Amino acid sequence: MCGIVGISSETDVAGEIYDSLLMLQHRGQDAAGMVVCDSNGKLNSRKSMGYVRDVFQQSHMNKLVGSYGIGHVRYPTAGGAGKEFAQPMYVNSPYGISLAHNGNLTNHKALANELFHAEMRHINTDSDSEVLLNIFAHELAKQREIYPTAQHIFKAVSKTHRRCEGAYAVIALITGHGILGFRDNNAIRPLSIGIREGKTRNEYIIASEDALFTSQGYTKLRDVEPGEAVFIDQKGELFSQQCSDNPLKRPCIFEFVYFSRPDSKIDEISVYKSRMRMGSKLADSIKAQIPNHDIDVVIPIPDSSTTAALQLAVDLDVPYREGFVKNRYIGRTFIMPNQEERKKSVRRKLNILDLEFYGKNVLLVDDSIVRGTTSRKIIEMAKEAGANKVYFASAAPAIKYQNLYGIDMPATDELVASNKTTEEVALEIGADWLIYQTLEDLIDTVSVGNTSIEEFETSIFTGKYITPVSPSYLEQLQSSRRNETKIVSNKA
Ligand code: AMP
Numbered sequence: 001m002c003g004i005v006g007i008s009s010e011t012d013v014a015g016e017i018y019d020s021l022l023m024l025q026h027r028g029q030d031a032a033g034m035v036v037c038d039s040n041g042k043l044n045s046r047k048s049m050g051y052v053r054d055v056f057q058q059s060h061m062n063k064l065v066g067s068y069g070i071g072h073v074r075y076p077t078a079g080g081a082g083k084e085f086a087q088p089m090y091v092n093s094p095y096g097i098s099l100a101h102n103g104n105l106t107n108h109k110a111l112a113n114e115l116f117h118a119e120m121r122h123i124n125t126d127s128d129s130e131v132l133l134n135i136f137a138h139e140l141a142k143q144r145e146i147y148p149t150a151q152h153i154f155k156a157v158s159k160t161h162r163r164c165e166g167a168y169a170v171i172a173l174i175t176g177h178g179i180l181g182f183r184d185n186n187a188i189r190p191l192s193i194g195i196r197e198g199k200t201r202n203e204y205i206i207a208s209e210d211a212l213f214t215s216q217g218y219t220k221l222r223d224v225e226p227g228e229a230v231f232i233d234q235k236g237e238l239f240s241q242q243c244s245d246n247p248l249k250r251p252c253i254f255e256f257v258y259f260s261r262p263d264s265k266i267d268e269i270s271v272y273k274s275r276m277r278m279g280s281k282l283a284d285s286i287k288a289q290i291p292n293h294d295i296d297v298v299i300p301i302p303d304s305s306t307t308a309a310l311q312l313a314v315d316l317d318v319p320y321r322e323g324f325v326k327n328r329y330i331g332r333t334f335i336m337p338n339q340e341e342r343k344k345s346v347r348r349k350l351n352i353l354d355l356e357f358y359g360k361n362v363l364l365v366d367d368s369i370v371r372g373t374t375s376r377k378i379i380e381m382a383k384e385a386g387a388n389k390v391y392f393a394s395a396a397p398a399i400k401y402q403n404l405y406g407i408d409m410p411a412t413d414e415l416v417a418s419n420k421t422t423e424e425v426a427l428e429i430g431a432d433w434l435i436y437q438t439l440e441d442l443i444d445t446v447s448v449g450n451t452s453i454e455e456f457e458t459s460i461f462t463g464k465y466i467t468p469v470s471p472s473y474l475e476q477l478q479s480s481r482r483n484e485t486k487i488v489s490n491k492a
Contacts, residue, residue, distance in 0.1 A: 001027050005209070006070040016216055024212065030074045032051070036065065069179075084124070085420035090430070091134060106469050109476075112131050117136050193205070275395070282395060284441075346374055360462050392433055396436070414481070
């Protein structure tokens with residue numbers, strides 16, 4: 001998963017892009033980068049591996065002069081990890097285009113081939129974002145316009161939509177011209193636009209999440225629509241156009257479960273309210289399935305499950321307690337070579353408050369179970385702390401299939417629920433019982449926030465991918481994900 005931002009202002013934007021990237025840090029901690037364009041049409045940039053606060057020092061910030069620019073935080077999904085994958089990525093022709101991408105293209109290998117053989121473009125990494133950048137650059141170059149208008153740019157986006165498959169929310173900087181944002185036909189990954197009144201013109205922000213707008217004085221204008229492109233030229237004029245032949249809004253439901261900040265609204269749906277409703281629905285399921293439950297206390301696994309857990313406790317009329325304290329300053333867990341290491345690291349990130357567990361029947365609540373490593377370890381810790389019984393509730397349904405749209409998930413066969421029943425997963429993680437949210441309930445909790453959305457991207461629960469996917473791509477992704485050494489959980 002990644003976070004992207006673009007700002008067009010009357011004055012230098014680097015400070016605001018930095019602040020925005022800090023607020024998007026949860027979407028990626030592997031690398032960060034920024035490109036700004038100054039009044040002479042010169043690009044100033046900085047990108048590197050690591051947290052935002054480590055990548056940008058004062059000396060870098062001083063050089064990042066320019067009144068429009070884009071930024072990116074990266075969590076590796078496709079291609080791999082390393083400096084060469086840090087974004088924004090750049091091609092010098094036409095005009096000089098920098099691009100920041102959130103999502104994953106599912107046909108990037110075929111496109112890379114086409115780019116090389118038909119269009120004589122060299123792709124230097126395995127990154128689908130590099131392919132996307134070159135496709136867009138090629139389509140824009142084909143317009144053969146030395147001074148492109150918004151219409152030329154939108155035409156290139158239309159052509160890009162026709163060629164690219166998968167998920168892509170994109171913000172690009174076209175040197176000397178402005179910033180561009182667009183979302184794939186299904187609007188799988190989020191993208192919003194905000195506005196602020198300047199002294200002589202309007203200023204704009206485009207970003208993965210709108211939570212960062214208000215703190216910087218922007219008001220949300222709207223979400224970018226599926227297939228739509230928005231362009232803010234150098235003078236601060238905003239243009240927008242639908243560039244897809246077949247737009248259909250089907251946003252990723254996992255943004256609401258885990259990824260996005262609770263203070264964000266995606267496609268007009270409050271993430272916070274969705275999570276509260278997830279808690280209520282879980283409480284309803286517990287009441288229906290286990291009417292005589294003996295839960296003494298509800299304990300969230302911080303942070304992403306706290307909103308759902310609190311509402312669940314209220315609806316069950318059971319006390320809500322903090323049983324784990326997160327060590328916030330532990331920072332990144334460096335490359336961990338094997339599963340054993342991953343297991344140990346849960347204890348480094350979460351400290352247990354024994355007194356909330358001793359002699360009690362506890363219901364632990366998490367947003368989701370992926371490999372099962374975190375839940376197994378946490379249940380072990382709860383039992384060591386003297387819990388009598390440990391029950392477990394997941395605000396998301398069982399995750400059974402790998403993700404193709406930009407979420408960092410292990411291969412299908414590494415997902416604990418891929419070939420197990422709920423009872424078998426409970427046994428595997430050591431829970432006395434386990435309850436998952438049903439998919440129907442999850443969809444209800446989110447869709448009630450915007451009833452005009454008829455469908456969500458839910459493939460990690462169903463295995464039904466909403467874009468064309470070749471069996472060979474699935475197999476290739478499966479094997480590249482298997483045995484990878486990267487971290488899955490930010491708790492693990
Ligand atoms: P696991 O130990 O693999 O079952 O991880 C489950 C935990 O990972 C849950 O607590 C989630 O909050 C968190 N999680 C879910 N999806 C992701 C993801 N794509 N990247 C990092 N953490 C995740």
